[in-house]
Amino acid sequence: MTIFRLQAQNFFDGETLHHNKIITIKDGIIHSIDNACANAENNLDIENIDNITQGLVAPGFIDLQVNGGGNVLFNASPSLIGIKTIIDAHAKFGTTAMLPTLITDTLEIMQQAADAIALAIKEQVPGIIGIHFEGPHLSLTKKGAHVAEFIRPISAAEWQILERTDLGQILVTLAPENVSPQDITRMVKLGIKVCLGHSNADYATAQRAIDAGADGFTHLYNAMSTLQGREPGVLGAAFINDHTSCGLIVDGHHVDYTSCKIALKNKPKGKLFLVTDAMPPVGCDEQEFELFNRKVKLENGKLTLPNGGLAGSALNMATGVRNIHQHLGLELNEAIRMASLYPAQYLNKAQQLGSLTVGKQADMVVLNNDLQVQSTWIAGKKVYSK
Numbered sequence: 001m002t003i004f005r006l007q008a009q010n011f012f013d014g015e016t017l018h019h020n021k022i023i024t025i026k027d028g029i030i031h032s033i034d035n036a037c038a039n040a041e042n043n044l045d046i047e048n049i050d051n052i053t054q055g056l057v058a059p060g061f062i063d064l065q066v067n068g069g070g071n072v073l074f075n076a077s078p079s080l081i082g083i084k085t086i087i088d089a090h091a092k093f094g095t096t097a098m099l100p101t102l103i104t105d106t107l108e109i110m111q112q113a114a115d116a117i118a119l120a121i122k123e124q125v126p127g128i129i130g131i132h133f134e135g136p137h138l139s140l141t142k143k144g145a146h147v148a149e150f151i152r153p154i155s156a157a158e159w160q161i162l163e164r165t166d167l168g169q170i171l172v173t174l175a176p177e178n179v180s181p182q183d184i185t186r187m188v189k190l191g192i193k194v195c196l197g198h199s200n201a202d203y204a205t206a207q208r209a210i211d212a213g214a215d216g217f218t219h220l221y222n223a224m225s226t227l228q229g230r231e232p233g234v235l236g237a238a239f240i241n242d243h244t245s246c247g248l249i250v251d252g253h254h255v256d257y258t259s260c261k262i263a264l265k266n267k268p269k270g271k272l273f274l275v276t277d278a279m280p281p282v283g284c285d286e287q288e289f290e291l292f293n294r295k296v297k298l299e300n301g302k303l304t305l306p307n308g309g310l311a312g313s314a315l316n317m318a319t320g321v322r323n324i325h326q327h328l329g330l331e332l333n334e335a336i337r338m339a340s341l342y343p344a345q346y347l348n349k350a351q352q353l354g355s356l357t358v359g360k361q362a363d364m365v366v367l368n369n370d371l372q373v374q375s376t377w378i379a380g381k382k383v384y385s386k
Helices: 080-091 107-122 156-162 181-189 203-211 233-240 257-266 317-327 332-339 341-346
Strands: 003-012 017-026 029-035 048-059 061-066 095-103 130-134 169-174 193-196 245-248 272-274 288-291 294-299 302-304 364-367 373-378 381-385
Touching: 061 080, 061 130, 061 272, 061 317, 061 332, 061 341, 080 095, 080 107, 080 381, 095 107, 095 373, 107 130, 107 156, 181 193, 181 203, 193 203, 193 233, 203 233, 245 257, 245 341, 257 317, 272 317, 272 332, 272 341, 317 332, 332 341
Parallel strands: 003 048, 061 095, 095 130, 130 169, 169 193, 245 272
Antiparallel strands: 003 017, 017 029, 048 364, 288 294, 294 302, 364 373, 373 381
């Protein structure tokens, strides 16, 4: 049994900000949280002590849409090494749990990605909790950076992947005009989280998908039919269904900050969470990469294809939290919840992840006064230190 303690001058447990606390961790799980003076009488055998004298200890960030990082694109490197590189890159920015995301690709690449995720989970790679299949059952009209030739109807071959039980939490983004309500219900019964996205569906079609069990929306506003006076579209379905959750890319490029504020006003508290939609440049110095034989360039924080279209983001979770706090005027505690507790709740994993209370996994980020990451911990082990 490994036991150690962290001393935190400032400690946000996901609900309340505390001061001068000692967090005792046993085998990666929070065992107790005590006042520093009271804990001095604790006679536990300590194998490791890390005294944190500055900064804010907060719940680690959970990113449900990560295409790449560390100069690796998951589609181009659907392997254990690729996955480790991606999580290591994002740990620098406070991410402690993620769903590596495979955008629309061939069946062979889907199978390779699934095998790699299964191996990562088997080997307990820190931070890997499942996989996000963004496609291939999308709308051609709203495909964005996805490749048209790989977009296709669902088949028995895809079902064989979706029915696997060794992939952790599966999340699927689909266009409801191209996947039947019956198939959506089938996914939900398998424990899959179904999000609507890359869709040009009308409101009625989107609502039928929600009635069938879809309960999320991928990168709200982006690549979805808009809300209009005579046709609410997918965006209208996202706003009117209070029980649904929405991922939001707060990088200042994908969604105008005022539109982000409108979403915050329309969705109930806890039903908007931050995602990055991150691509390979996150966590490295590379300024361009290949996406299905198309060159994507990073300029002024924005990733674009040769035609000017967006191709994912260069956003990391820490920057997203800063943007939510500074540009949307959201108080810091709530900004952190949008990156930690709320995605955990969406995945029904809030009993283990998303906050720092006794009995939960010790996934933590230490932030300085400028909200820059100083260190990151997954299951009580330091995986990054500045």
